[in-house]
Amino acid sequence: MSDIEDIEALRAEIRSFLENAEKPTGLRNYGPTPTDADVGPGRAWHKYLAEHDLVCLHWPVEYGGRDASVALQAVFADECARAGVPRQLGITAIDLAGPVLITFGTDAQKAQYLEPIRLGDDVWTQLFSEPGAGSDLAGVRTKAEKTAGGWLVNGQKVWSSAANSARYGLLLARTGPESHRGLSMFIVPMDAAGVTVRPLTQLDGESKFNEVFFDAVELTDDALIGEAGQGWTIAMVTLGRERLTLGSQAVSMFKLHEQMMQAARDRNLLDPVLSRSMTKLWSRMWLLRFTWQRAIEAGDTGSSAFSVLKLMTSETDRALGDMATEVLGTDACVDPGDDSDAAPLVHAMLVGRAQTILGGTSEIQRNILGERVLGLPK
Ligand SMILES: Cc1cc2nc3c(=O)[nH]c(=O)nc-3n(C[C@H](O)[C@H](O)[C@H](O)COP(=O)(O)OP(=O)(O)OC[C@H]3O[C@@H](n4cnc5c(N)ncnc54)[C@H](O)[C@@H]3O)c2cc1C
Known part of the structure; x- marks a missing residue:
């Protein structure tokens, strides 16, 4: 089988697993951070994934991870977004604290904190x-x-x-x-x-x-x-990881794009002009996704080049929210918590405002790129 066939077989397996999985009552795709009310269902879901060896994919095997290929991580994140479920209880424990403790922690700290993180016990x-x-x-x-x-x-x-x-x-x-x-x-x-x-x-x-x-x-x-x-060094490693994780969220945009297309079809708005803008955005999302995969496969996950991904992902996320607002017209005023077809898009549009701030603002990413990648003066 070719690599692509391998990945597609893996995708089919994960999709079927997620479709048939027992979802705890109240589970929703709450994004990287659970609210208080999400913690119960999010934890039960995380434990179910842990039982099936589907958490901490990027951790080394010796700490209970799978040292998984980027392709597997991307497919898993992609399929979770498609299935409308979170891929883990929250990002801070698994994607930030875990890798920091694995790199800088003492043996005692690793023994005390890593396993409860892996099992979803601790936020x-x-x-x-x-x-x-x-x-x-x-x-x-x-x-x-x-x-x-x-x-x-x-x-x-x-x-x-x-x-x-x-x-x-x-x-x-x-x-x-x-x-x-x-x-x-x-x-x-x-x-x-x-x-x-x-x-x-x-x-x-x-x-x-x-x-x-x-x-x-x-x-x-x-x-x-x-x-x-040593706090600054550790903070920079943490922020590097955060940028990497946020870059990976390009995958969850595909579902929103599909919802936006459907909303446009339902409202009879899909003329050639809107179709062209939507296609452009869709190609940007694919470019982001492949750039993210290529960057991680190159191995240097601490590289300043990840600022490009953080910058482009958050700005694309924002563009998606802005386009959704155009499609929805006055429906963009609905309560993001209601059950209309507009609600997930309104929610994404509001949350999209935060993407260019959290994990380092777009201006700061541009400074990093200018100074550390392009070598421009401060
Ligand atoms: C949803 C969300 C979740 C977050 N979660 C966490 C968390 O869990 N833990 C945590 O510690 N923090 C968290 N943050 C905070 C986030 O890291 C900060 O908001 C971010 O680093 C920007 O800092 P600030 O808000 O103080 O803005 P400021 O630093 O005050 O910046 C204000 C404006 O000035 C611009 N600016 C500042 N300095 C420069 C410069 N040198 N050159 C050009 N422009 C500049 C900025 O780009 C921005 O537009 C979160 C933020 C959001 C929105």
Whole structure:
């Protein structure tokens, strides 16, 4: 069989598995982050996938992963989007915290945290951004001061996705005065005394991200990941992985595109002009998908070139939302939570606003590309 036939056979197998899978009541495709209400069905679904060896596909085999080819990861993500199910409980634990712990964690940290992540027991949150430190992450002011047996944390984070349902947080905090070398990375139990989480409501009415306050939170020495002062390096690895994961979301756009085409057909709008714009967008999505596959297959997942994918994916996502708005006309005003054919598109259009901000804004990706890939002056 050729590679393509192999992949198509794999796709058919996964599609049939997902069609016949037992879906927990209340399961929906909630995207990378579950709301509080999604955690129950999302966890049950994750466990079902784990039983069938379909989680942590990119993790090394020794930690329960499958060291899977990019083709398998893409097909799985693609088929999950098609089936309208999430591919895992949430992205922070599996796609960010897991790889960080595998690379920088001690044996004890790996033993304690990786298996519960793999099994979907623990939701994690990423505690990087602050009111005065988003794009300029080196401006983090939340402080971790060394004490006799550990660290004392004071400060505030914001936009922390899933913090309201998380058991652990990946915390970037200031341990010294130097801008980059004064940062360290910690694991914070979210139920520790002094941690307060306040959910924020988004444009689509859901509440996925939060403000998090640290008021004299005590952490033990083994909460530190890597060494004191290594936080910036670890944060960059985490953000690199985040860009990579967000790039991979190109696959979930295909389903939305199909829904948009259907909405246009149902409204008798599919004239040559709209058809041409839709086809252009569709080809852009395929180009993105193949570029993502090629970039990962090249092996350097930390490459700044992933900024191209993050930039293009989020801007394409936005273009898709904008075109859906044109197709829907006044139906674009429906409640994104209702059960009309317009609702998933309205939801995607609203969420699409966030894509060019989260994981590093489009302007920051352009700066990275200009300076680190093209070698332009700062
Ligand atoms: C849906 C969503 C989920 C998120 N989840 C998390 C999470 O789980 N954990 C977490 O820590 N953070 C999270 N974030 C926060 C995200 O990482 C920040 O919003 C992002 O890094 C931008 O920071 P900021 O909001 O402080 O904007 P700012 O940095 O204040 O930027 C404001 C504007 O100025 C522009 N700008 C800033 N600096 C430059 C520059 N040097 N050159 C050119 N333009 C510039 C930006 O592009 C932007 O348009 C999330 C954000 C969103 C939208």
